[in-house]
Amino acid sequence: MNSFAGTGTLTRFALRRDRLRLTIWALALTGTTAATVPALDQVFTSEADRAARAALMRTPTGVIFGGPGYGLEDYTLGPMVVNELLMSLLIALAVMNILGAVRHTRAEEETGRAELLRAGVTGRRAAGTAAMVVAVVSNAIIGALTAAVLVGSGLPAADSIAIGAGILLTGLTFAALAAACAQVVSHARTAIGLGMVGLGVIFMIRVIGDIAEQGGSALSWASPMAWVFQTRAYVDLRWWPLLLYVPAVLALTAITSALATRRDLGAGLVPPRAGRATAGRFLSGPLGLHLRLQRGSLITWTVATVALGVAFGSLADQLAVFLEESPEMIQYIGADPTALTDSFFAAMMQYVAMLAGAATILSVLRLRAEESAGRAEVVLATATSRVRWMGGAMLTALLIAVVTMLAGGLSMGAAADAVLEDTSYTGVLTLSALNMVVVPVLFGAVAALCYGLDQRLLPLLWLWFVASILITIFGPILDLPAWSLNISALEHPAFHPAEESVITPLAIMGGAAIVAALGALAAYRRRDLVTG
Amino acid sequence: MSTPPIQMRAVDKSFGSVKALDQLDLEVAEGQITGFLGPNGAGKSTTIRVLLGLLRADAGSATVLGMDPWRDAVEAHRRLAYVPGDVALWPNLTGGEAIDLLNRLRDTVDERRKDELIERFELDPTKKARTYSKGNRQKVALVSALAADVDLLVLDEPTSGLDPLMESVFTECVREARDRGTSVLLSSHILAEVEKLCDTVTIIRRGRAVESGTLADLRQLTRSTVVMEVDGDASPLAHRKGVHGLTQDGERITFQVDHDQWDPVMREVAALGVRSLVSNPPSLEELFMRHYGEDISHRPEGATV
Numbered sequence: 082m083n084s085f086a087g088t089g090t091l092t093r094f095a096l097r098r099d100r101l102r103l104t105i106w107a108l109a110l111t112g113t114t115a116a117t118v119p120a121l122d123q124v125f126t127s128e129a130d131r132a133a134r135a136a137l138m139r140t141p142t143g144v145i146f147g148g149p150g151y152g153l154e155d156y157t158l159g160p161m162v163v164n165e166l167l168m169s170l171l172i173a174l175a176v177m178n179i180l181g182a183v184r185h186t187r188a189e190e191e192t193g194r195a196e197l198l199r200a201g202v203t204g205r206r207a208a209g210t211a212a213m214v215v216a217v218v219s220n221a222i223i224g225a226l227t228a229a230v231l232v233g234s235g236l237p238a239a240d241s242i243a244i245g246a247g248i249l250l251t252g253l254t255f256a257a258l259a260a261a262c263a264q265v266v267s268h269a270r271t272a273i274g275l276g277m278v279g280l281g282v283i284f285m286i287r288v289i290g291d292i293a294e295q296g297g298s299a300l301s302w303a304s305p306m307a308w309v310f311q312t313r314a315y316v317d318l319r320w321w322p323l324l325l326y327v328p329a330v331l332a333l334t335a336i337t338s339a340l341a342t343r344r345d346l347g348a349g350l351v352p353p354r355a356g357r358a359t360a361g362r363f364l365s366g367p368l369g370l371h372l373r374l375q376r377g378s379l380i381t382w383t384v385a386t387v388a389l390g391v392a393f394g395s396l397a398d399q400l401a402v403f404l405e406e407s408p409e410m411i412q413y414i415g416a417d418p419t420a421l422t423d424s425f426f427a428a429m430m431q432y433v434a435m436l437a438g439a440a441t442i443l444s445v446l447r448l449r450a451e452e453s454a455g456r457a458e459v460v461l462a463t464a465t466s467r468v469r470w471m472g473g474a475m476l477t478a479l480l481i482a483v484v485t486m487l488a489g490g491l492s493m494g495a496a497a498d499a500v501l502e503d504t505s506y507t508g509v510l511t512l513s514a515l516n517m518v519v520v521p522v523l524f525g526a527v528a529a530l531c532y533g534l535d536q537r538l539l540p541l542l543w544l545w546f547v548a549s550i551l552i553t554i555f556g557p558i559l560d561l562p563a564w565s566l567n568i569s570a571l572e573h574p575a576f577h578p579a580e581e582s583v584i585t586p587l588a589i590m591g592g593a594a595i596v597a598a599l600g601a602l603a604a605y606r607r608r609d610l611v612t613g
Numbered sequence: 614m615s616t617p618p619i620q621m622r623a624v625d626k627s628f629g630s631v632k633a634l635d636q637l638d639l640e641v642a643e644g645q646i647t648g649f650l651g652p653n654g655a656g657k658s659t660t661i662r663v664l665l666g667l668l669r670a671d672a673g674s675a676t677v678l679g680m681d682p683w684r685d686a687v688e689a690h691r692r693l694a695y696v697p698g699d700v701a702l703w704p705n706l707t708g709g710e711a712i713d714l715l716n717r718l719r720d721t722v723d724e725r726r727k728d729e730l731i732e733r734f735e736l737d738p739t740k741k742a743r744t745y746s747k748g749n750r751q752k753v754a755l756v757s758a759l760a761a762d763v764d765l766l767v768l769d770e771p772t773s774g775l776d777p778l779m780e781s782v783f784t785e786c787v788r789e790a791r792d793r794g795t796s797v798l799l800s801s802h803i804l805a806e807v808e809k810l811c812d813t814v815t816i817i818r819r820g821r822a823v824e825s826g827t828l829a830d831l832r833q834l835t836r837s838t839v840v841m842e843v844d845g846d847a848s849p850l851a852h853r854k855g856v857h858g859l860t861q862d863g864e865r866i867t868f869q870v871d872h873d874q875w876d877p878v879m880r881e882v883a884a885l886g887v888r889s890l891v892s893n894p895p896s897l898e899e900l901f902m903r904h905y906g907e908d909i910s911h912r913p914e915g916a917t918v
Contacts, residue, residue, distance in 0.1 A: 355739040356706075360713030364706075370714060374703060455701035459754070462665045462695035462767075463718035466687045610667040612658070 084342055087203035091211035095185050096218065103219045106177050110170060111226040114162075117555070118234045121161045124560045131156040138164050140403060141292050141396045142425045146554070149297035149307065152316040159236050159315025165558055167244065171251050171306055172284070174223065178216055178256040179276035185212035187263035187272045205342050209260055213253075213334065220252030240314040243323065247309030250326035254305045255280065257333035264340035274381055281385065285392050292399050305329055367465055367473035375444055375477050382440040382481060386433055386489035393429040394496025394506070400425055401501065424579040426493065426510055431571050433489030434517040435550050438570075440485050441525035442546060444478035446539070449532055452611055467606050475529055475598060482521035490514020509578050516577040519590045520570050526597035533601035536611065545570075616679045617642050618765045618796040619664060624673035626659055626820075633659040635820040636673070641765070641798050646791050648811035649800040650901060656820040657800040658698065661769050664798075665695060678765060694719060694758035698770035698800075700750040702742035708753045709738030715757040727760035733782050747774035759786050766790060766797045772806060784809055804897040814897070816904055823904050828897070835895045835903060836869040844886035853878065864888070 096103075125131045135156040138147045146168045152160025186208050189195040195208060228245030232238050259276040266272050283304045290301030301307040311322035363369050372379075404418045448471060451457040460470055494510030497503065524546055531538035549569035556566050566572045573586040619641035626634040633656050641647040651657050662668045664677050666686030675682050680689045702711050712731075716722035731738055734752045742750065751774045758766060766787070772780050787797060787810055801807050807814060808828065815825035824831060836857060847866045851859040855874025860867050870878050 356710070356741055358707065358709035358738040360710040360717070364710060364714050365717040367718075370703075374705070377705075455697065455699060456703060458662075458665075458667055458697060459695075459701065459715065460718060461667060461686075462690060462697075463715055464687050464691040464720060465718050609669060610662070612662055612667065 084204035084206040085210055087207040088210045091207050092214045095211055095215045107223050107226060110173060110223050111230055114166065114227050115230045117166050118162055120559045121165060122158055141399045142428060144292045145288050148310040149291045149301060150295045151313045159240060163314055169554065174248060174252045175255040175280045178252045179259040179273060182212050182216060182256040182259035183263050183269050183272045185215060186260055188269035191269050206338055209337050209341050212260055213256060216253055216256035220249045224249035240318050243312045243314045243318060243320065246323055247312060250323060251305060251309055253330050254326055257330045261333050261337045264337055281388060292396060367470045368476055371473045371477040375447060378444065379481055379484065382485045383488045386436050386485045387492040389433060389436060390489040390492030391496045394493035395500050397422060397497040398500040420579060426513065427576040427579040429493060430513045430517050431553055433486060434520045434571055437482055437485040437521040438524040438546060441478050441482040441521040442528045444481045445474065445525050445528040448474045449536055458610060458612060468602050471602055471605050478525045479522060482525055483518055486514045486518045486521060513577040516574050516582045519574060519587050523570055523590050523594045526594035529601035530597040533605035616676055618678055619798055621675040622673055624663060624675055625671045626663060626668060627671055633820050637820060638822045639815055641796050643796055644794050645812040646797040646799060646810050648807035648814040649798055650807060650814060651817035652802055655817045657817060658769055661767055661800060664767065692763050693765040693767060694761040694763045695767045696754040696758045696769065696771045698773055700754040702750050702753060704743035705741060707739055707741055708736060708745060711742060711753050712757045716761060719761050721762045722760055723762050727756060730756040730760055734779060751775060759790060764795060766795055769800045804901060808897045816901065818904050831900050832894050833872050835900060836871055837895060838869050838893045840867050841890040842888040847885060
């Protein structure tokens with residue numbers, strides 16, 4: 082039997098299904114590039130501006146989302162694009178590819194749609210291969226458009242094409258990684274989680290490797306995210322690092338293929354076990370049920386924020402070493418060493434809050450999954466009021482917000498204390514986390530309000546969430562006006578520990594969250610349940 | 614007894630421009646099993662969701678166990694149990710956990726009966742719900758509902774995934790529930806099931822109740838089919854009042870007779886010299902087709918039916 086049979090049809094079908102999704106991703110990613118490149122040119126006009134910015138990019142904070150730092154000596158537009166923009170693009174691209182690959186493989190199997198297809202003339206490898214072809218097509222489009230935008234901005238063609246090719250190959254690597262994850266576990270959500278963990282590991286290997294040495298150390302080379310930077314585009318172009326992607330993608334694809342032909346449809350490598358015949362005491366009400374359903378997510382998100390906290394916290398000594406080595410930096414940045422460390426932690430706390438915000442929103446939105454699957458109906462047909470049902474979900478989301486945020490702060494502080502042989506950061510950064518906890522809580526409450534009023538409002542929430550992240554990441558670089566910074570929920574709490582915590586914004590945001598939560602409950606009591 | 618367990622009067626419900634319920638009347642009498650019949654899309658599930666307070670009626674009045682289904686949902690739900698047609702369960706909970714959870718949320722369980730039902734339905738409660746077939750998920754909801762000590766059971770096409778053996782277990786269990794005094798609303802499109810179980814029937818069509826009453830009442834409204842062998846010539850019968858669709862094949866004649874014309878028709882037939890006679894009361898299917906036959910014959914490809 083030909084295990085690839087039907088690949089062509091499945092590919093066309095997948096592209097047809099995803100045409101809107103892919104268009105939005107392509108427009109968002111290339112649109113960001115098209116908007117950022119001229120802005121970079123305008124914001125950093127003078128030599129001094131550029132030198133100061135380059136100095137900042139050499140700090141560990143700069144390296145995390147910058148890269149190995151090629152071209153900082155003569156910080157012209159080309160190196161600026163690579164250092165300021167490329168890493169964020171690659172992360173977004175990786176997320177797109179992980180979601181896409183799982184969507185076309187494991188998610189299809191889980192919903193049972195694949196069964197229908199597999200019963201037709203469709204081979205075992207067809208779905209996986211079609212997912213990869215879709216990934217090639219979508220990443221090639223994004224890579225080509227990005228290269229075109231860069232060339233259009235007056236940058237050298239060869240270097241821009243290298244960046245475009247790097248985008249294509251990095252995207253493919255993550256698609257291949259996610260497709261392999263989708264073979265190992267039997268649930269789409271778990272596969273996505275596993276893919277995201279992979280992304281985190283690959284990202285952190287590069288961060289640690291690049292911070293150790295400008296231009297990247299041996300460790301950096303272990304991360305596919307480093308290879309595109311190693312082409313030294315716009316500085317001293319070399320093509321061969323891109324070749325490294327080929328064996329990586331082939332190896333991952335071979336693993337996927339081997340697993341796909343060996344297992345049953347719908348099965349993972351981990352077999353299901355028998356469970357308990359009766360419910361434990363804990364599983365006796367809506368809150369108990371929500372906690373039980375989200376136990377796995379709570380653990381996963383907490384592990385993720387702890388990992389982020391430890392990773393960023395342990396960079397504190399690098400920061401100190403860096404300042405000792407280049408005291409002229411302080412002149413550029415115009416701050417004393419402690420202030421630099423503190424603003425590094427304050428910025429990192431914003432990243433923890435983004436992660437906690439995503440966790441909280443997704444937790445609230447479990448309600449929507451319960452409703453559309455018809456499980457909310459089963460519960461609400463018992464003596465359970467809507468307020469208890471939704472309230473249980475909201476308390477669970479609140480718990481996730483507080484636990485992930487505090488875990489991030491505490492672990493960042495503990496890691497910083499460990500590497501600096503200090504004792505003060507654990508307490509200070511826990512306070513920083515407490516200062517920010519209102520951010521995920523507000524995101525969650527607004528998500529609940531949108532869901533309670535009408536599920537069709539949820540895109541507005543996502544828009545606000547993504548805008549908050551983009552404004553907080555790019556706002557300072559792009560010199561955005563103050564009013565637009567105010568759109569981001571992340572900008573309202575004080576920049577602790579660099580600034581003193583202020584109670585007023587926290588009280589206002591907390592109050593707004595309470596009002597939104599109460600409004601959500603009131604609205605949910607009034608509306609019809611959406612049923613199948 | 615004041616109000617019946619379920620009473621709906623002139624209930625309307627629209628989704629956008631689609632009218633799902635149109636002046637619907639429905640009643641379930643105390644201690645009886647009421648069949649709720651209609652094809653897919655007639656409004657059965659919408660009716661049930663209004664009764665459960667999941668949807669709010671646009672107009673009309675509805676009471677469940679004497680309470681307002683929207684305002685007093687929680688109180689009403691303490692005394693009823695519901696089995697949906699397509700049971701969705703939490704994939705990572707076992708069947709046993711789901712049964713216990715639902716019973717605790719209802720707070721009215723008979724533990725002994727629960728164990729007995731799990732055995733009768735041959736359900737393995739230690740399996741995770743994600744590994745269950747549709748039939749097994751349905752068993753979970755049935756065990757939980759039937760184990761509850763409630764006054765009213767609301768069952769929405771509860772046997773659509775069960776095999777014939779389990780269907781008969783279901784039939785027994787619902788009869789036992791009625792014998793305990795529980796009232797039952799059984800929505801279905803399986804006519805044999807309704808015929809076997811129900812005391813009264815309501816037929817719904819395009820959101821409107823077009824027929825309701827006991828099966829015997831409904832049968833009075835329509836004709837019985839008679840097949841007989843006679844010696845004489847039966848052709849004059851064809852024009853007699855109350856006789857319809859007479860066909861003759863040698864000595865064998867077939868016709869339908871109106872219920873109020875049995876006596877005069879039989880006297881006339883007797884004179885022909887009867888050698889055998891079989892009379893079939895109208896099946897529920899025929900009752901049903903009386904209301905839906907028109908739709909079917911209007912379908913171009915179904916014109917021959």
